Amino acid sequence: MNDKAYNPFEAAQTQCDEIAEVLGLETATRDFLREPMREYQFSIPVHMDDGKMKIFRGFRVQHNLARGPGKGGIRFHPQETIDTIRALSMWMTWKCAVVDIPLGGSKGGVICDPHNLSAREQEQICRGWVRQIARDVGPYLDVPAPDVMTNAQMMLWMLDEFEAIHGGKYPGFITGKPISVGGSQGRKEATGYGVIFTVREALKELNLKPENTSTSVQGFGNVAQFAIQLYNQMGGKVVCVSCWDQKENQANSFYKKDGIDLDELLKITDPFGGIEKDKARDLGYEILSGDAWIEQDVDILIPAALENQITTDTVDKISKSVKLIAEGANGPTTPKADKILKEKGIFVIPDFLANAGGVTCSYFEQVQSNMNYYWSKDEVFGKLDEKMTSAFISVSEFAQKRKLHMRDAAYTIAISRVAQACRDRGWV
Ligand code: GLU
Numbered sequence: 241m242n243d244k245a246y247n248p249f250e251a252a253q254t255q256c257d258e259i260a261e262v263l264g265l266e267t268a269t270r271d272f273l274r275e276p277m278r279e280y281q282f283s284i285p286v287h288m289d290d291g292k293m294k295i296f297r298g299f300r301v302q303h304n305l306a307r308g309p310g311k312g313g314i315r316f317h318p319q320e321t322i323d324t325i326r327a328l329s330m331w332m333t334w335k336c337a338v339v340d341i342p343l344g345g346s347k348g349g350v351i352c353d354p355h356n357l358s359a360r361e362q363e364q365i366c367r368g369w370v371r372q373i374a375r376d377v378g379p380y381l382d383v384p385a386p387d388v389m390t391n392a393q394m395m396l397w398m399l400d401e402f403e404a405i406h407g408g409k410y411p412g413f414i415t416g417k418p419i420s421v422g423g424s425q426g427r428k429e430a431t432g433y434g435v436i437f438t439v440r441e442a443l444k445e446l447n448l449k450p451e452n453t454s455t456s457v458q459g460f461g462n463v464a465q466f467a468i469q470l471y472n473q474m475g476g477k478v479v480c481v482s483c484w485d486q487k488e489n490q491a492n493s494f495y496k497k498d499g500i501d502l503d504e505l506l507k508i509t510d511p512f513g514g515i516e517k518d519k520a521r522d523l524g525y526e527i528l529s530g531d532a533w534i535e536q537d538v539d540i541l542i543p544a545a546l547e548n549q550i551t552t553d554t555v556d557k558i559s560k561s562v563k564l565i566a567e568g569a570n571g572p573t574t575p576k577a578d579k580i581l582k583e584k585g586i587f588v589i590p591d592f593l594a595n596a597g598g599v600t601c602s603y604f605e606q607v608q609s610n611m612n613y614y615w616s617k618d619e620v621f622g623k624l625d626e627k628m629t630s631a632f633i634s635v636s637e638f639a640q641k642r643k644l645h646m647r648d649a650a651y652t653i654a655i656s657r658v659a660q661a662c663r664d665r666g667w668v
Contacts, residue, residue, distance in 0.1 A: 246574050248571050256651075259652055260274075260655065272662060273662070276303045280299065284368035286361060298348070299347075299349045299350070301329040301348070302382055303326070305346075309379070310345060310383065313385045313387025314348040316349070317349065318353040333345025333658055337653070338657075339627055343383075347387075367400075371401060378402075379610060383414060383602070386462075388461070399411070399422075424609075425619075426624065432466025435542065435544070438593060442589055453538075455477070456540075457482070458545045458572075459482065459544040460482070460483040479496060480493055483513050484512075486514055493529060493530060493533045494527060538562060539561060547572060548571065550578075552577055565581065569595070571591060578647065588646055590646055593631060600628065635649050
C-alpha cells in the first residue's frame with residue numbers, strides 16, 4: 241500500500257472535512273469551505289523564439305476571500321494540475337488565517353518548465369497570464385506572489401502588464417517584487433527565516449539548543465537556502481541537502497559529515513536551486529540518492545521542495561534520531577504518512593504554519609506598497625519574528641490544552657477563524 245498516486249486536493253478536502261466534523265460546522269459551511277469560491281483556467285499563447293506559437297495552460301484559484309483579498313503564489317511547473325492549485329489555494333486560506341493576517345487564500349500556476357524557456361519567453365508567459373486574468377485579480381481582490389520556479393523579475397513583468405492594462409500605478413497588485421520597484425526588504429529571506437523562527441520555538445519546547453542539533457534539508461531553492469542561512473547563524477549544522485538535477489531528470493542528495501558550506505554551494509547552484517554535481521564532488525561532498533536526505537541520523541528534517549514527499553514509501557526511512565520536522569514546502573507529507581509520524585512521536589510544525597513567513601512578509605509588502613512608504617529590513621524582520629512566534633505559541637498552547645498534534649491544532653484555529661468570517665458576512 242502506498243499513497244504515491246494521491247491527489248493533493250482530495251487530501252486537502254479530507255483534512256478540511258475532518259476538522260469541520262470536530263468543530264461541528266453546519267453543512268453549508270463545510271460545503272463552502274471544502275471547495276474553491278472561484279477558479280479560472282485559461283490558455284496563454286506565446287510567440288516562441290523559434291518563430292512558432294505555443295499555447296501554455298494557466299490557472300488561478302481563489303479558495304476563500306472571507307477574511308480579505310486572496311493571497312498566494314504562482315507556480316511554474318511542468319507537472320502542474322488544477323487539483324494541485326486547488327489544494328494549494330485552500331492551504332493558503334488556512335495559512336493566512338493561522339498567522340492571523342487579513343487575507344484569503346488563492347494560488348495560480350502555469351504548466352511550463354522555465355529551465356527550457358528563454359528570458360523573453362518567460363516574460364511573454366508572465367504578461368500573458370496577467371492579460372487573461374487582469375479583471376479578476378488586483379490589490380483589493382487577489383494579490384499574486386512568487387512560488388516554485390517564479391521570481392522577483394517575473395513579478396515585475398506581471399505588475400508592468402497589469403498597470404498597462406489598468407492605466408495606473410498599482411504596486412500593491414503583486415508581492416515579491418524587486419526592492420528597487422516596490423518590493424519589501426526581507427521578502428526574499430522571509431519564508432526560510434520564518435521556518436527557522438518556528439524551529440527555534442519548537443526546539444525550546446523539546447529542550448534542545450540549536451547549536452547542539454543537526455539537520456537534513458530536502459530542496460535547495462529560495463526557502464531552503466535562507467532557512468539554512470539562519471539556522472547556521474543560530475549554530476545548527478546542516479549535513480545534507482537534496483535538489484533536482486535537470487540534466488539527469490532525478491534528485492540527488494549532497495552530504496558532508498561536518499556540515500555543508502552554504503556559500504560554497506551557492507556558487508555552484510543555478511537560479512532554480514540545482515547544484516552542479518561534479519563541482520560539488522570536487523568540493524568533497526558525497527553524492528547520494530535523491531531520497532537519502534530523509535534517511536540521515538539528524539535531529540531535524542526540513543522538507544523544502546514540493547508536495548507529496550513524506551509518503552508511506554519514505555516515512556519508514558526516517559531515522560530514530562529525528563525529533564522535529566519543519567515543513568518548509570506546501571503539502572510535503574501525505575495524510576497516511578502523517579499518521580505514522582504521530583505514532584513515531586515526531587514533533588511536526590505543519591506546512592501552513594512553518595512556511596507562513598513568506599505570505600506574512602508579502603502582507604507587509606502589500607501594506608507598504610499600498611501606502612507607498614517602505615520599512616527598513618530590521619523593522620520587517622522584527623515584525624516577521626513577532627508574527628511567526630506568536631502564531632507558533634498560539635498553536636502550541638492550543639495543542640497542549642486540547643491534547644492535539646500541532647497540525648490538528650493549527651487546522652482547528654485556522655478553519656474556525658475562516659468559518660467565523662464566512663458566517664459574519666452572511667455567506668453561510
Ligand atoms: N508562495 C508562498 C506560499 O506558498 C507565498 C505566497 C505569498 O507571498 O502570497 O506561501
